[in-house]
Amino acid sequence: MNLDAKDRQLLSLLQKDCRASNADLAEQVGMSTSACWRRIRAFEEAGLIAGYGARLRPEKLGLAFHAIVHVQLTRHDPAHLKRFIEAMSSRDEVEECYATTGSADYHMRVRCTDIDAYNRFMEDFLFPLAAVSSAQTNVILRNIKS
Structure with a gap:
């Protein structure tokens, strides 16, 4: 078009x-x-317009912690990748997840209520995934442009 x-x-x-x-x-x-x-x-x-929706203010919903997480995988076989992708898709904390080139395999935008909730997300959910080798977190201090 x-x-x-x-x-x-x-x-x-x-x-x-x-x-x-x-x-x-x-x-x-x-x-x-x-x-x-x-x-x-x-x-x-x-198909230019994918849908219509409301932009929410996460901090007003109690989601004060915001980070970009860079994930490296140890295993890239189809079964582990499928489980990883399904796991990312199933979690509300994961707002966006991208497969990328570069040093990290995936980049995620994650929101949680606070640092403790984020720590539980990492320890109870992300790190136990068999395909995950490591993750680096960059905490977002403020939003410049969305």
């Missing part, structure tokens, strides 16, 4: 506030409400 400047502006506005009314979006982009609605529908049908 080829995107023009209005398409990009519309997508940007939707990312900032997906609850904005079609009329407001159309006015900001400078098009009719029906044309705006058709473009958004086309974005959805083309």
